[in-house]
Amino acid sequence: MRIVSGIQPTGNLHLGNYLGAIRNWVKMQDDMAAQGGQSLYFLADLHAISMPFEPETLSSNTREMVAALVACGIDPDRSILFNQAQVPQHAELQWLLNGTARMGWLNRMTQWKDKAGKNREGASVALFTYPVLQAADVLLYQATHVPVGEDQKQHLELARDIAQKFNNDFASEENPVFTLPEPIIPPEAARIMSLRDGTAKMSKSDPSDMARINLTDDADTIMKKVKKAKTDPEPLPSEKAGLVGRAEAANLVGIYAVMTGSTVDGVLADFGGEGFGKFKPALGELLVEKLAPINARFVELRQDRGALDAILHKGAEKARALAVPTLDATYKALGL
Ligand code: ADP
Ligand code: NA
Numbered sequence: 257m258r259i260v261s262g263i264q265p266t267g268n269l270h271l272g273n274y275l276g277a278i279r280n281w282v283k284m285q286d287d288m289a290a291q292g293g294q295s296l297y298f299l300a301d302l303h304a305i306s307m308p309f310e311p312e313t314l315s316s317n318t319r320e321m322v323a324a325l326v327a328c329g330i331d332p333d334r335s336i337l338f339n340q341a342q343v344p345q346h347a348e349l350q351w352l353l354n355g356t357a358r359m360g361w362l363n364r365m366t367q368w369k370d371k372a373g374k375n376r377e378g379a380s381v382a383l384f385t386y387p388v389l390q391a392a393d394v395l396l397y398q399a400t401h402v403p404v405g406e407d408q409k410q411h412l413e414l415a416r417d418i419a420q421k422f423n424n425d426f427a428s429e430e431n432p433v434f435t436l437p438e439p440i441i442p443p444e445a446a447r448i449m450s451l452r453d454g455t456a457k458m459s460k461s462d463p464s465d466m467a468r469i470n471l472t473d474d475a476d477t478i479m480k481k482v483k484k485a486k487t488d489p490e491p492l493p494s495e496k497a498g499l500v501g502r503a504e505a506a507n508l509v510g511i512y513a514v515m516t517g518s519t520v521d522g523v524l525a526d527f528g529g530e531g532f533g534k535f536k537p538a539l540g541e542l543l544v545e546k547l548a549p550i551n552a553r554f555v556e557l558r559q560d561r562g563a564l565d566a567i568l569h570k571g572a573e574k575a576r577a578l579a580v581p582t583l584d585a586t587y588k589a590l591g592l
Contacts, residue, residue: 257293259284259440260399262300262390263325265318265339271469271543272448272458274328274550275514280443282329284403289334296397296575297330299339299568302346302389306382307371319564324471326567327554336578338571340393345579349392350385352586356422357388361414367407391415396579398435403442412439426589433585446514451485454503471554475544482508482540487532494528496520505532512539515546 261281266273281297288295299318318339330337340346362368365387372379382389390411394402395418404412419434427433450456450467458468466481473481486504493499499506499520512523512535527535557563 257288257291257400258296258397259288259293259401259403260296260298260394260397260437261403262298262303262340262393263321265299265301265304265314265321266460267313267317267320268460269320269324269471270458270460271471271511271547273324274471275446275448275511277445278325278328278330280403280445281325283443285330285335294336295334296336296338296399296578297325298337298343298393298575300393302340303386306380306386319561319568320558322564322567323554323558327471327550327557332567332571336571336574337567338575339568342568342572343575343579345396345576345583346389346392349396349579349583349586350389352583352590352592353388353392353395353418353422354385355590356418356425357385357391357414361417362387365410365414367411387411387414388418391418394437395419395434396582397575398578398582399437400435401440402437404439405442405445409439412437422586422589433582433589446510448511449503449507451481451507453486454505454507469543469547471547471551473547474551475548478543478547479537479540482536482543485536487536491529491531492524492527492535494524496524498524498528508532508535508539512542515542 261284263277263281269278285295285297299321301314301318304314322337322339325337326332362384368384368386371383391414394412394415402412402415416436419436423429423432423434448458450458450462451469452462452464452467456462456467460468462468466484469478469481485508487508488502488505490502490505492505492509499509506520509520509523509527512518513520516523527538
């Protein structure tokens with residue numbers, strides 16, 4: 257089993273990114289290792305240039321994301337962790353697959369329609385061919401499984417269609433060039449809401465820093481943010497149904513539950529009937545305890561450019577070693 261998953265390089269990482277995304281990659285890494293499989297995680301820096309971007313920000317976000325992943329538990333010795341740009345085989349394979357992908361297939365991609373909006377003429381060509389690069393990202397490594405959320409299912413289908421057509425046109429069923437990857441549903445991700453508004457997602461783009469817990473926040477800041485989090489005057493209910501219509505309370509209890517590996521009902525069994533004067537300090541201390549080791553490693557690593565570059569360099573070397581045979585076989589099949 258070999259899984260391949262791409263991650264958008266992003267800066268200003270927060271608790272929502274950790275609980276909603278990064279923690280799942282760590283879990284998949286551990287599952288893969290337990291089964292003798294292999295996990296490849298790449299920073300999708302080549303994808304990032306399909307939308308307006310700032311070169312310096314892209315470069316620093318890529319490294320910040322690597323620092324966060326490693327601090328949160330992605331182990332570069334157990335997973336292959338790299339960025340696309342350092343493995344030129346991604347872009348090369350994409351070009352070769354452009355010969356197989358059909359305009360009609362790409363025209364049907366809902367993400368293209370959504371992202372280009374009414375301004376198709378002004379969209380980058382990369383935005384249109386992005387799903388072909390995604391196909392290359394996984395086919396290059398003969399991925400057997402790709403974790404995909406709802407929004408990415410269509411792109412994985414496309415990768416399979418491209419692989420199948422290529423195998424049909426230029427190889428044979430007995431001797432295919434590409435493995436058709438199967439989708440796997442990632443472990444259910446927590447959805448963390450803003451500390452200032454229980455109906456809005458916790459996000460880096462929220463103008464209020466008090467609305468989120470950043471992975472760079474120290475213990476005092478975390479305690480302060482939790483204590484100031486918006487709530488209501490009612491005590492906590494004794495079961496989940498009592499949280500209906502209480503978005504802020506539900507969010508805080510939900511965070512407590514995921515951080516302890518418990519359930520909402522499990523947390524309410526302990527805290528039901530208590531007011532926030534009691535619950536908030538408990539939640540704050542829990543967050544401090546769980547995030548302190550991550551925070552320490554993250555803060556140290558994100559300023560160690562040399563160490564981050566070394567991680568990416570080593571990861572790219574390992575990735576290239578896996579990519580080259582597929583790319584060679586692709587050229588050969590095409591008579592190139
Ligand atoms: P932001 O909303 O801060 O801009 P991104 O859009 O860059 O975050 O998301 C990066 C990853 O983190 C995505 O996989 C996304 O699903 C996850 N994520 C972001 N915010 C949250 C959140 N509040 N709760 C759960 N997951 C989140
Ligand atoms: Na966002």
